[in-house]
Amino acid sequence: MSIRKRSKKAGLAPGTLIHMGRAKTGATRIDLVEYDESHLEARSVESIEQCLVKKPLPTVTWVNVDGLADLEVLRHFGSCYGIHPLVLEDILATDQRPKAADYGEYLYVVLKMITLDGESGELKSEQVSLVLGQNYLVSFQEGLEGDVFEQVRSRLNNEKARLRAMGPDFLLHALLDVIVDHYFLVLEEISDRIEDIEDELIDNPTTATVQAIYRLKRQLLFLHKAFWPLREAVSSLQRRDSQLIRDTTVIYLRDLYDHTVQVLDTLETLREMLSGMLDIYLSSVSNRLNEVMKVLTIIATIFMPLSFIVGLYGMNFKYMPELEWHYGYYMVLFLSALIGGGMLVYFKKRRWI
Known part of the structure; x- marks a missing residue:
């Protein structure tokens, strides 16, 4: 996020709610999913009150808020679920560093949901904030078109899925896991593009080649900023002594931590490959100049x-x-x-x- 956007909050009291993300005037969409091992009900709701009825365990309530432009909706959620104003402020500031914080009655997790546009090759990033309570999970999205949670919704529709028999902490893991899985897809696509550039470097390197290398370097730098703190956030979740996360879920969080480590290892490998390719390009240009001379x-x-x-x-x-x-x-x-x-x-x- 630019310094200019940050300047909007200069001098304001901590906890003041100001939307710091992309300008979006559309209505906030609220989707409600209530489920247990034998029952599932999913619907879109018009008013917040429809999703504020907290049902006892084992019923799990998942509220997905898509769009942050309506501050009153967020403020109402905060008052009804007891979410601290500083957490609400972090939800609205969409440049947050991935982290996990324990507020006693609930856990707050924030991370980036990243996909790659197949046509333009540009990264699409959206901040996702997750609030885990005793028998509920509230997820906040910026309101961009689409998300990566469709697989989780499909699993919820399957009565035999493990997700239906587990609590909201396992739903938290499922959402984190599908986001991290898409990190692998993004890195795989970037890896394919790097291989294409390698072939171009060998056959006929041009200025467009080096521009593509620098573009990928910027993308990998952005991914590094998004991935690196996430490893610490997941590590703190699986090491945290919280009643909101059961021992059965900790095992899966450890596996998720291993995935984040693999993502970072792959990312570092790709960054080293790009650095080597840039050296190869410069050497190739130098050799061609030497041949001419x-x-x-x-x-x-x-x-x-x-x-x-x-x-x-x-x-x-x-x-x-x-x-x-x-x-x-x-x-x-x-x-x-x-x-x-x-x-x-x-x-x-x-x-x-």
């Missing part, structure tokens, strides 16, 4: 004795015996060709050309 040097070296001969007989002295010789002109041509050809043969034997 070598050819020009050989041409200049061949013409040096020829220029000497031409210059010698171009002097304006009155008495130069060769100028009166009938075959002098042809002899100069023969001598020039002999010298030039001899130098080419010499350069060839020395493998300079």
